Amino acid sequence: MSLVTAKLTEEQIRELKAPAQRERLFRTISYFSPILLLLLWEVASQLNVIDRRFFPPPSAIAGTFWQMITSFEIFDHIGATLRRVSVGYVMGAIPGILLGLVLGLSQPARRVLGPIFAALYPVPKIAILPLILLIFGVGDASKFVVIAIGVFFLLLYNTMGGVMQTPQIYLDVAKNAGATRLQTFFRIALPSALPNIFTGLRLAAGSSYIIIAAAEFLGARSGVGFFIWASWQTFAVSRMFVGIVVISALGYFTILALELIERKLVPWAKH
Amino acid sequence: MSLVTAKLTEEQIRELKAPAQRERLFRTISYFSPILLLLLWEVASQLNVIDRRFFPPPSAIAGTFWQMITSFEIFDHIGATLRRVSVGYVMGAIPGILLGLVLGLSQPARRVLGPIFAALYPVPKIAILPLILLIFGVGDASKFVVIAIGVFFLLLYNTMGGVMQTPQIYLDVAKNAGATRLQTFFRIALPSALPNIFTGLRLAAGSSYIIIAAAEFLGARSGVGFFIWASWQTFAVSRMFVGIVVISALGYFTILALELIERKLVPWAKH
Amino acid sequence: AEDKPKIEFLYSPFADYAPFFLAEDLGYFDEYGVDVTLSPKSGTAETIQMLASGNVQAGAATWGAGLFNSINAGATVAIVATSAKMPNTVPSPSPFMVSQAAWDAGIRTVQDLKGKRVGIPGPGGFGMYSVAKALEKGGLTVDDVEAIYLPPPATAAAFANGGLEAGWSIEPFALQLEREGLGRRLVEDHTFGTELGFIAFNKEFVESHEDAVVNFLAAYLKAARQLDNGGWKDERVLEIVARYTGTEKSLLQGIAYTIRSEDGSIDLNSVREQEAFFRKRGDLEYKGDVDINSVYRSDLLKRANELVAKK
Amino acid sequence: MSETAIEVRNLTKAFYDADSDRTTIAAYEVEFEVKRGEFVCIVGPSGCGKTTVLRILAGLESKLGGSIDMKSDNPPAMVFQEASVLPWLTVRENVGFPLSLKGVSAAKRRARVDELLELTGLADFADALPHRLSGGMKQRVSVARALVDDREILLMDEPFGALDEQTRLVLQQELLRIWETTGKTVVFITHSVDEALTLADRVLVMSPRPGTIIADLAVPFDRPRDVVEMRRDKRFWDLTYEVWRLLASTSPERHA
Amino acid sequence: MSETAIEVRNLTKAFYDADSDRTTIAAYEVEFEVKRGEFVCIVGPSGCGKTTVLRILAGLESKLGGSIDMKSDNPPAMVFQEASVLPWLTVRENVGFPLSLKGVSAAKRRARVDELLELTGLADFADALPHRLSGGMKQRVSVARALVDDREILLMDEPFGALDEQTRLVLQQELLRIWETTGKTVVFITHSVDEALTLADRVLVMSPRPGTIIADLAVPFDRPRDVVEMRRDKRFWDLTYEVWRLLASTSPERHA
């Protein structure tokens, strides 16, 4: 092959590599597209399309934001939220993925456990919160658990769905190559379900911020969710929006990070 | 083929059909496995593993349940919740699937809109609830919207993930067969993503009951979520658990129904 | 005789709980030799549940159908003191408000609200009681209006888009509604002297650690008196409260606050009145009066008062 | 018959893998012409770029250099090398897919499809979903689908590769019959020299990757060709030998 | 050499589709034996059940009736008819997959895998992911994978179907060399009678669906066989004719 590689003209090589470069550029630019949202919001608010009392323009909340940054106040809240989210996320994702693999591969497990999970899933979190508080106390542990539950189901169903779509031939190859049950799990079902698992991880990332915001509404003295709630209670609208922007930025960067990881881990899929 | 079909012995034909029959039987039995949960709860409560004052055994709440059934009280709540959930579900699922198809098939759309949705997704619902109330009023409309938002993202990401996993060859076949862009959407991307879409629909079904339970805390005077919340506010524990059991049963049957539909619509996949 | 038991105390991030914030941050708990951690919590039902199960030793919560029902259900708690009550003065910390739009449309009195939409934070609690009391001023009951369950933040939106004509509110939210031109105070003298909340302990804990409870109460009383005697003007106090409630200091200034009886005792008449109210509404799961005396340990409060007086 | 249907000039195609920064030249300065109504076979070693060239002709892949000129009233129909049946459609629906896209009425579609199912021996499985088919049966579905809407140009990528010789023979004869009666232009990739000589007017031989056309051989036999007769002809063996020699001489993949 | 390695008696397999309530008999009372170290080819019309029989031998499919007896120290290795490379592994990792499952050290694995990549002409693409390979290249990966851990029995389902004749020839010779030196037992499905006669000790001919063995022909040529020489032998043409006749006489898929 290398014999003839030289024969492509300079221009052709440039043309050949151009799409990948253009793609990289576009992708980088696209990361900034959420700024459009802020612009839209600014304009709508300035033109009074939306009620400024409830939706102050970003330019108006920037001052509050800056002040919270310089006083370091915001960082404590971010730190608390990030800690809770990351612990809860991992606590939910790992069992979710593992059980998803089991349920995806084993029909009997699916038959017995599937309906049980289907019945547990819609149980309102707020209803089981008392139970969680009793078991895990009023501290961070119960917040981890609340997040973990939400994350768990997203990964359970996405992993299971992914595993069940594994082409039979891959399982046949594994069996013929002498794979143990465990090897089939981690070397066939897992990689084959990775694109779906990443869908689950992305959804779970967004959800954990939504859930933590709810969990921090009450029963917390720190965290961005607490901060949003406290601002709302006192109708401190611009502080509240600082909180909302911060939490959605955190979620956004988490989803972005997952995308980068996926690109590395799933190079055979389209992105 | 038919020439020789007769040659299978009676016994062989029976053996051949046995797995499908056994499978049908097992599946039917498995639908009842959530009853195990009730049993577990009963035993735990009876043995005082969990505090009976806060978690009365199912046998103790059965009376309350029966009374609510005979007074028809429960049916009004179920009706209200079902109406809200189904309207919100459809309102979220259809745009979610359509946009998921667009983003899955079109790289430019994915580049521009992907990050915007990624930034919007983690915005805490509870934080924007007042804003939703502002726009859609305190009536049912805002509850539809809250559910629709939750459902939307689940279907957006799952559909998009499914479409992006569509084997290139299917798209090539469509292109070569002369499919328009629209036909590629609905005749290739959609069926190919169906397993993932159903994962999304299942997740969305569970989520909508969780969300409606939270949303009926606000500005509602009917619905199972309202009923749970109101019972909890007045510490009417057994009434609250009736509500929880009812809402998880609703969710369970919705997920079950989706599975039956999937079995019909996606006969080529494993179940 | 007893060593220093740990007390975990459940609070909500509202200004009503300010005495506990002060007692902790100004070192009064240390001064009286109690080891206290403050933990945030949500509603009354959870608090009672955590206390009754013994997972947490102490907490403050509000009166209401939930509390009455849980005592009746055998919750093993001991109530030891008041934590907040409404003052007998205006402005009220929890005014009944009318939306600016409704005001402009001519609603000026409570009577005008007949058949209109009124926001209530929830059934079975102080908000419901307070709204009923306000409506009573115009000879109405809750059944004469369309009750809509909405917490304060949502009330603002509902005032703005005409979803509500009137509603319950609480400071500093009420002040903000006025400032933004969304609503105005309609009734402020409807809940004079109403008992709002109480301090409770796990029953077994009280029985085995009486001294610790007394010391806790002494520190609390000290902080409470400081607050109720002009403490809100103290910059340091505002700072502490701002931190616990996540509210800006500037917002905490110039609003009315709930108070406490000088000796921390509970006005049982007010409590009985609330119980009667909820019974009438059908929110109680039992008949007859709940036996509050069996759970109210006023003897400890007496010892605490003596202890404070000694210092 | 002398009008040019496909004209490929200087066609170059390379793949670039950004992750590993590797460039693979898949086709290099490929040049050939196909006359209207002509049947051309392409043979060449595995991985030399045959599929790539066909995909470019079908407009499924961009080219890096060179030019392509196709003259026909409708886009070319393609039979793909890989399994290409749509799993959610029955055999009948798969074959009728191009027609249904054009909105041909169900009745008309059914008539046409059943004809092709008969031809490809799939009538028994008309309503089966593809997961119930064997490898060769799936391939026959693809062939039937490419024939269903009567395109002027047929691009076939090893269409009979997975078929037993008997079935292959039947389908070859059918393909020739269709080609002769309809005057289609066919570009046909095969790895069987026998097949190429049985079917083609001309055989294009490609070099190993990066593939380029190293020979353009006319097949001199009259039609209809008798498979057995043809093998008695010395020219058959000469041609076979010639193709083999060409493939062997340039193959970098020879060992032992 | 006379010991039996595989004994298949009365093997019957049917598929039942509950949705359409249709039964497809895929193999009917199939009987054959393979001696240890023997090379057996199976030919038969498309859809007759060849793959099904092989999958049952590999333990990938249950049987409905009959018995199977396999004597070997390790389970058989299979080359699948469909594309069977794992998309998330590079070519090298795909080939080394069975070894890595057994925990063979990376160094040892690499040595063995590189040898096979060389053999199959894939050395250039050792680190490529499968989506960068052509159809024939993917098939070669599967063949290399089946050889990598030296099983006693090899089950090969049209392993060279997508390869050009030149590459196929090379791999055929390699396979024979490996077979001769290691004494493996090989069951090899092909749709090429030529290939069967080049490789096999015996050729089993199957009838159309529901497939059953209708002939068991010994191939009389000495080894090593010269492809060109063999064709000069009358017995070659007699055998070819015999197989063709068998296939044609029973084929229900004949038309025109």
Ligand SMILES: Nc1ncnc2c1ncn2[C@@H]1O[C@H](COP(=O)(O)OP(=O)(O)OP(=O)(O)O)[C@@H](O)[C@H]1O
């Ligand atoms: N999973 C399945 N469900 C239903 N029918 C099946 C299934 N697999 C195979 N069959 C049927 O069994 C028969 C034999 O299939 P098999 O794949 O064994 O054929 P084959 O001889 O390998 O054909 P080919 O040469 O085309 O690969 C076919 O008619 C096919 O339709």
Ligand SMILES: Nc1ncnc2c1ncn2[C@@H]1O[C@H](COP(=O)(O)OP(=O)(O)OP(=O)(O)O)[C@@H](O)[C@H]1O
């Ligand atoms: N998407 C791709 N990315 C990178 N390389 C590719 C891609 N598709 C094909 N190639 C490379 O291009 C070359 C030619 O591939 P092509 O599929 O055209 O071969 P072919 O002649 O059809 O081979 P075969 O007879 O094995 O099907 C191969 O070396 C292959 O590795």
Ligand SMILES: [Mg+2]
């Ligand atoms: Mg090819």
Ligand SMILES: [Mg+2]
């Ligand atoms: Mg087969």
